[in-house]
Amino acid sequence: MMHYDIVVVGGGPAGMAAAVAAYDAGCTRVVILDREPQLGGILMQCIHNGFGLHKLGRELTGPEYADVYAQDVARRAIPVLTETTVTNITPDRVVTAQSRHGIVKLQAGAVILAMGCRERSRGALRICGTRPAGIYSAGTAQKLINCMGYHVGKRVVILGSGDIGLIMARRMTLEGAKVEAVCEVMPYSGGLTRNIVQCLEDFDIPLYLNTTVAQVHGQKRLEGVTIAQVDGQRRPIPETRRFIPCDTLLLSVGLIPENELTRAAGVPMDPITGGALVDEHCQTQIPGIFACGNVLQVHDLVDYVSEEAERAGAGAAAFVRGSALLNTSINTQPGNGVRYVLPQTITDTTRDVSLFFRVSHPMGKVRCTVRSGADLLTALPRPRVAPGEMERITVSPDLLRRAGDTITVEVEELP
Amino acid sequence: MTRELTCIICPKGCRLCVEGGDNRLTVRGNACPRGEQYAIAECTNPMRTVTAVLRVSNRYDTMVCVKTESPVPKAAMFAVMERLHQTTVTAPVSIGDIVMDDLFGSRIVVTKGAI
């Protein structure tokens, strides 16, 4: 068995930033394991620009953003085992992985989980009809087009207005396909506003809200879809059914953190985020196992993934060095208008702690508050909020010391 | 003239309101100076960055990613794509390499190479 200070599972943006941060915090025996032939994760197929404005101060494409961190990894000579799939992690941090060279077992001082997420599939949505070719998740289509250079279809309907779906609407249009419609079952888009503007409005692609794909048609290749408006329970309204001929249906209906290894290791999970329960160092409830990036919570911007991963890397390095991560424990919880709050616990009240949260529905002018019981600790006004965008509010040590066992994050709509 | 816009410079998506005539436009709603620049450009000469992939003449299993180094006129996006479709590169190419010097006023720069 090989021994490492830190084993990072996944070499996407989270894994790379975590490894670099851990190294810079003094843990030099770090290794990254990734199933793909190169570092970068899903960024390598995200050829569009818009990455890095917050974190790096310039606007990059996905592969360029990944390259910045891959170079950081290379400069530190952090070893990377590519085409290596982790198949098991134990609570005492033995990581089993498989590659063309065989099975390896690594004993880790700390493990950082950075496996990312996957797309929700058609089956989970129970879209009725036949099972022809031409139905892809948006990310699969993105890989076929951007990494392999193949067209997936000429007439396209997209279900779900998540960012990948919006990006693919533009991408396929620029490649010569006709995108007939983007259908969104919710009354609002789940994507970033800028993507609605740049990817749909620029190309006059209609976005139908409160609308779903009720049925798919075609025996061998997709021949069309029936779309329909939905009622309050998100069920299709029969009178609104409408057939759209198309050869391709892309699904962009949500991302699910890929936590099979995490669950198998026995790490307690948050049913709302689909990720582990963590403290502000991204440490899970199993000591020495950390989680960051989209495996912890689905982010809107990769910049925030990198930031979160740096906290995880520093936290893991501190754990390995044996500097006790303080265990003062304050629980956080979502209140009105908030779907979830991360981290779920705060252990260190001597430093600023940023709370990340998502609102439950779009709102206009709001005030985000952090309360301990009736005591208002801090508040942040926002001009408008949407579930597609992650919000953050920072709480200072003074305020944390004032807090009781539990603090609540709420959003109040202002007149 | 009055025009409502959503700023796309960064993910914040500020709602902008542009007012004024031919030679003087005023912008409201922007959180930063780049929003103002964007709104004025959007109402006079909208520009977009185009990203795409190129085939590699001596590799069958990989694509090279490129972007316009600076934004090109929005109206020229499809013309840019057409030119890029006619272009192949020969490996090795590296991130940062320039594959075309002037396409609608922008260089075409490699964002993912091929070894």
Next chain:
Amino acid sequence: MTYDVVIIGAGVIGGMLARELSRYELSVCLLERENDVSTGASRANSGIIHGGYDPVPGTLKAQLNTQGVELLFEAAKQLNVPHKRNGSMVCAFSPEDETLLQTLFERGQANHVPDLTLLSGEEARLLEPELSPAVTRVLHVPNAGIISPYELTIAAVGNAMDNGVALLRNFEVTSILWGREQFRVTAADGQVVSGRFLVNCAGGYSDRIAAMVGDTFFTILPRAGEYLLLDKAEGHRAHHTLFQCPTKEGKGILVSPTVHGNLLVGPTAVRVPTPDCTSTTPEGLAQSERLAAKSVPSIDFRQVITSFTGVRASTAGEDFILQPSPSVPGLIHAGAIDSPGLTCCVSIARYLTNLLSQQGLVLQEKADWDGTRPDPCAFRNLSDDEKDAYIKANPAFGKIVCRCETVSEGEILQAIRTNPGARDVDGVKRRTRSGMGRCQGGFCAPYVMELICAETGISMEQVTKCGGASRMVLGRIGTI
């Protein structure tokens, strides 16, 4: 060449017949209209090995079911097909249902089904804790089981091929001519195959094949059944296959574990115009869900990973049609193979072989027939140390392609190379489970496509999901 026997249809009946005939010194050709075997009713069904209490005594179904159960378990072992004798329960919810259970119990006795017992609701819930409290009485059928129907068909055809049977795919029969003691079977693309004997195992299309020689004595009335497949997280909800009391339309909605650890619920029973009506409907899926919850109220339907429709090749009559053509010598029809057709596949194959022999086919056993097939899942059952050694000798087994079901490149290559080799993405999926997990192929499909190209020498544009026009990609970018 002229084959001794030509079989139309590579479903579970045609496949098992091919394997049965491969025991003998015969040249046999199996014709399949699709790009893969097991694409019709044999792909999408409940995967149940029925105990044999249901068919009316004296029918072919009764006779072949009772014989078939043990023959199928034996074949499944030889062919290394996933199966399990988990037993079944038929549930009664009312006094009327209880009367029916008594009838089924008596039928089972008449059909010589072993070990049948009637249990009270409480006794049944001791064996099956999540069974609804509304269940008042249960017929317990310990000899029943579950099997993967498409893996069985693939294995049967593969074993037949290993023993010399030829498989022709994409052979859609359009005409059958008889003369000079032989049949000439022509396909849509003009290919011709000749044979001295012909067996019609065309499932939902068996009436159309029969009509090609003027036999119109039976008509298939296709009946669709919709199913929901749930994540392995729900697999523990049922250990037995749980039936409700049968009605005229079918055996009721069942709740069953699958051999792969998922939970299956369904099927509905709706007349459809043609056997290719494999669409799912909101009504059908809702009905499956509602009725399944009647047997097991605790099922979490948010865990559905996919839904599908299977179409049964039923007729107006109750029994299988297994008989020589009344008009042409040497032609045997196997039609109306609906439930319990899967259970009876080996006994039907033997019955058909016997009919062929009566028609004059000479059966001389081969000295070197091998009825076994290597386990395609051998690798995943190894220990870590054994895997390590195996990977060092076969590096492709180290590369994981499908992360949800942990399928390696080596297993996918094996599926493409082993008889009957996978030729499309669905074919790889049925053989390896790649793409069958939670992401439903989102990550692995592009990689699987590349492997199919590399192994079979076709281009990416020629790779299909399931043959024919089901192309996955339409061309290189920049070409449309």
